[in-house]
Amino acid sequence: MERIQVLIVEDELIIAEDMKEMLGELQYDVIGIASDYEEAGKLLSVRVPDIALLDIHLRGKEDGIDIAYDIRKRFDIPVVFIS
Secondary structure, X not given: OOOOEEEEEOOOHHHHHHHHHHHHXXXXXXXXXXXXXXXXXXXXXXXXXXXXXXXXXXXXXOOHHHXXXXXXXXXXXXXXXXX
């Protein structure tokens, strides 16, 4: 059985790394950690995950809701908001 691929978008690195570790222990593959809209876009242009975990409040103009809109529009994968 293939492991589920996860993208984490979180601007607090310590939280993102903790989530990555927990997901790894649960046999999920984290394909990347992005801290903002642009970084998430770069990661998504290389690899599309099965699901994305998105912080709502991010640094910069765009927030997690903006990223979720783009992900659903372009890839139609599920997103989970974290805060």
